[in-house]
Amino acid sequence: MLMEASFPFSLSAANQQPCYRGGPATLVCKAVIDETHDSKTFVFEDSQSRSFDFKPGQYISFKFEIEGKLCPRAYSICSTPTRPHNVQITVKRVPGGLVSNWLNDHMRPRMSVEIADIAGRFNYFDIPSRKPLLLSGGSGVTPVMSMLQYITDVVDQVDVEFVHFARTPKDIIFRDQLEFIARRFSNIKVHMVVGETGEETCFRGRMGTISASLMQSLVPDLPQREIFMCGPEGFMKAARAMAAEVPIRAVYEESFGERIPIEEPDKLGGEVYFSLSGKHGTCAPGETILEAALNSGIWIESSCHQGVCGSCKVKLTQGMVDMQDLGGLPACERSEGFVLACCSRPMGSVSIDA
Template identity: 35%
Template sequence: MSLLKAAGSAGPAIWDDSEMLECVAVIPEAPNVATFCFQAPSGALFDYLPGQFLTLELPVSGGPLYRTYTISSSPSRPTSISVTVKAQEGSLGTRWMLDHLQPGMRIKALGPAGVFSHHVHPSDKYLFISAGSGITPMMSMVTYMFDQGSEPDAVLINCATRPSEIIFRDRLEHMASRVPGLDLKFVVETNDRFKVWTGFQGRFNQLMLGLMAPDYLEREVFCCGPEPFMQAVREALAELGFDMNRYHQESFQAPAATEQEVPELDDVVPDETESAEIYFLHSDVRAKCTETDTVLNAARSAGLNIPSGCTFGVCGTCKVRKTAGEVHMVHSGGISEDDIEDGYILACCSHPIGKIEVEV
């Protein structure tokens, strides 16, 4: 799909990957994060869909290294193209870029490609959910919406470790201040030492989602970030009854170039037509239920009492130990990873898959 041609442009040539890209600017964004801006030496314009990616050929020691990065710029600004990269522990390509790639250098690039774009999945209302550098395709799509001049209906949620690590924060806040239809939300895990944070804090969860985007069931959802984060988002949406056909994600590891390459999600989702059984070990009681029943509700139906509080997976009051079987648990921070490793679950938000056994 060509945005420039669709707009009726018959001006300068359109860049293709037979021409190298020239780095024209390096912009620091956050610790170990920078935006690299490129132009075509020939003066050609860039035509792509917001949310697509480039594959860069990086001349690292020992031979070229190919790394794929989402384009963070917007095709509404076609004289340049940018990628924003974050170096993780042990990264080679991104580390080389941060240490060596400077204005004036030229590199080979392949693309653009990809189907993670609101142009591929059009809707009247959008919800963008990202973590860390997963903000990059969202930045491209939101900038495109901003540049169109009409007011979008989009909620953008970005999660980061701390406020200083929120990528594009100033630019996003500027756009949101100018366009009321762009609703911006940030979530951080911890404060910065010398700067007060008054927004959402903790692990992104269902309760936050309901507060940030109460009409999430009506929105087309785009998600990008580390796989554990995206899995948590998928589970939260599925648990809340969201139509997962309207959920789209882009992986850090394997972005899809075509619709056929988009992997099918194989998450475990409780099925109301599938039967389950819970053995309450200390009470010597067996309860039959379905996979969509919670352990807490099954216990109550069997005449057993599990202490509980919020029933949303926040308070941790209903924590019990599972000694056998598998559950599908979507909690909101009320249990630690160490407890989960030790076999504990929250009864209020755990669904039995098949037969399980708990110490109740």
């Protein structure tokens, strides 16, 4: 007679487990894994032992609190919903960056973090594709790794090209996993491209930076593909320029963004009155309303910090702001007086419904 095997984690148990489907939650760090010299993967479980339901490519909005300061940040999930017991993020240090360095230096197993939500339109369920080109630069590999792992876990016979750009071979995040996947799945082609080979003189990938000619040589059927691209803003600019040169079927993107540079920051700043909480704050020149709110202990929901997702929308009831958004606020809401707190800077005294 066949006996049912007993594993520490069984999928049938996961199916019966209550499921996290979004909204605020507390996650507990289960493990920390070194990826490269400047990035680590953090494995989180739900504090209520729920399994996770999310779409490959989505991100988590974290509510970190570091030295008494609220620091909301978004990190893409690099693991796949086919392994629902935990969610994993991989964080690369940003020079001078508060949260990325804090996580790499201090996050340990059993520490807990608060999250606001799991969300994101850049995902493989809402945008299925039979001929995807998963294109990434640096830490932008995380959401496309989630998509790739989903595809391999369900053995989807989709025709995948995966192209990843890094500075040197030692900067390639998930290199071992990518090489393993490339050897194992004939429908998946992996290309790694570096700017310089560094110490690894026998690197077998390509050298170069992203351009239409390099991409066409790596992916000959480029015009027939749907591109899912992700990376820091510098990489994204070059990737968009490449995509504009070639007639590609569709381009979907997620930018990890640096903050948008502002012109003449000294002309911005002022007193902020948060009318719903009755608190006053100050925006130093160049500071956003979201930063002023967090400094005053007022929580405004936020996610992307780039003026894309719209989650930090607040009503401006008095004064004027300089808003450098990336399309996260529909024109009708703009005309009703709403602004995005993450990318709005006061031009003198303002009053906000928050």
